[in-house]
Amino acid sequence: MEEHQAVSEIHEEEAHERHHHPDDNSIYIGKKDVMGYVLAAVTQFNRGSAEVSIKARGKAISRAVDVAEIVRNRFVPGAKVKGIAIKTEDLQSEDGKMVKVSAIEIILAR
């Protein structure tokens, strides 16, 4: 449980953002402004993707839901929530300790 709460100190979202392939359909939600991620998702759809996967860990999970809701309600009206999955990941924190962190994936499809 404490491990779950320690998540916010890890900032693994940024690591995700650095490593993610620009040609997959995933948007990794970090600590930046919501609208930046909304724009990224809308851009994916406008490039012809049928699906966009919005992924987040820890405290960024709430922001991922905001992004999905704003995209489908305001920018891509035909987009629907195709699936939502939650899981627990084991991560190594900066001091080398293994910690557990909740993660979410929201798949939007049109």
Next chain:
Amino acid sequence: MEEHQAVSEIHEEEAHERHHHPDDNSIYIGKKDVMGYVLAAVTQFNRGSAEVSIKARGKAISRAVDVAEIVRNRFVPGAKVKGIAIKTEDLQSEDGKMVKVSAIEIILAR
């Protein structure tokens, strides 16, 4: 979008907690410690509920995912995620303005 971000100032989770019926299967996630909500969910299962619905708005959404994950991984091993839904709710903030807030419902079943 700003409305979505203003959510955290509303603290509607507490209003939820005050008003919720003790005999339904919903756990409303607010700002308290994760383990308190975990205990509430485990108690629901132990009283014979086949399902527990974990609900949250705004920044508490991340905590709702933590609660669901901790319950099913550590305390109720047979529990599975039966469904997850996200939506946008219109709420009245303290200054009377209508704001939009993301919400999640996670249904655990065993």
